[in-house]
Amino acid sequence: MPSNFRPVALHHASRLVNHGPTVLVTSAHGGRRNVMAAAWSMPVEFTPPRIAVVIDKKTWTRELVVAAGGFGLCLPGTGLVDVTHAVGQSSGREHDKFSAFGIAAAAGPVLGMPIVESGCAAWLECRLIREPHTEDAYDTCFGEVVAAAADPRVFADGHWSFRDDNAELQTIHHLGGGQFVRPGGVLHAVPPQAGG
Amino acid sequence: MPSNFRPVALHHASRLVNHGPTVLVTSAHGGRRNVMAAAWSMPVEFTPPRIAVVIDKKTWTRELVVAAGGFGLCLPGTGLVDVTHAVGQSSGREHDKFSAFGIAAAAGPVLGMPIVESGCAAWLECRLIREPHTEDAYDTCFGEVVAAAADPRVFADGHWSFRDDNAELQTIHHLGGGQFVRPGGVLHAVPPQAGG
Secondary structure (H helix, E strand, C coil): CCCCCEECCHHHHHHHHCCCCCEEEEEEECCEEEEEEECCEEEEECCCCEEEEECCCCCHHHHHHHHHCEEEEEEEEHHHHHHHHHHCCCCCCCCCHHHHHCCCCEECCCCCCEECCCCEEEEEEEEEECCHHHHHHHCEEEEEEEEEEECCCCEECCEECCCHHHHHHCECEEEECCEEEEEEEEEECCCCCCCC | CCCCCEECCHHHHHHHHCCCCCEEEEEEECCEEEEEEECCEEEEECCCCEEEEECCCCCHHHHHHHHHCEEEEEEEEHHHHHHHHHHCCCCCCCCCHHHHHCCCCEECCCCCCEECCCCEEEEEEEEEECCHHHHHHHCEEEEEEEEEEECCCCEECCEECCCHHHHHHCECEEEECCEEEEEEEEEECCCCCCCC
16 A cells, blocks of 8 residues: 655644544554544643543553554544444444454554554544543543654645545544534634724 | 534534644743644543643743643634644744734634634633653643634534535645645445454
8 A cells, every 4th residue: 555644743743633624533552443423622732742532441543542552543644534433333342343344554653553544534543642631531642643644645744635536535524423524614713903 | 703613412423533634733821822733632531521732832822822721623624724833833922813814713612722713623621631751751731621613614523524625624634744635535444354
């Protein structure tokens, strides 16, 4: 599988998830691996680049993430909407969801977490920052981004570019119940006149 | 100002921010109030409805939120993109940003936090759940949603509906640098055939 992906500078990593895309959370430990979907993630710091993601304590992913001390976040494009919803509906405890759903993954460059490029817009490899209380009380896991890359057709030089000719690579945003929305028109803020 | 807003059931509150909209964080305490923009928020639990939002410890908003024990999250529509960017660029410590930028606010029903309906799609009023370590280490503040409402032209019965005739009320999603994207086409996930 030839990769078009290019590294994303770590100080631009927060831009990848700034607009709220649904992500695939990947994990691997002891010869096993898993992938699930998560609509609930956000950056929490630019430098060092840190993110938070909600991973339910009952999931197989959570076990693998804690055991491995890391996880991957892969941003599925619109072409993967069905797969994204499906991997969020079943557990990988009994079977390998990558194989079951035909998801091609490679080992991330720093932590060896599974990273998915085919059909994805970008990925981030993250080292888990252990916060047992927050993980327990809110299922919220913090991570530091240690590597990131994106398909330059949709993200380059720290900027997203959503166009008619890259619709398949555009991020998806879960509205709930298997309904997703993709990015629409771009709006450029202009400083308003402050009155009063 | 007549309001079209209707209450949102608390078990549907997470849907309001599930797709990653940029929000206005509002606060009030001791006769003073403030509003800032935040791209970094996410739900962390359906029931009880809880969210996390990143509020920099250096901000005036953070001081007010901790003092009041609560905050508002208001979801600006596309018509407020300039104002949203502007309130994220200046501090309200020296002047009232609601007045400066012509933002009409009322007192929320449970905590009295400022809520903005004109130009917004929805709002949530949240009680701060004190987590001093997480607030300090990651600027991440947890809150429990105690009231929520939405304009039924864009969110009703727990579902978003983005259409040509409600463009002004659609959520905005910050890409960085004052560029926002609004929702585009909706994608309905279909269960794929699991093979292999």
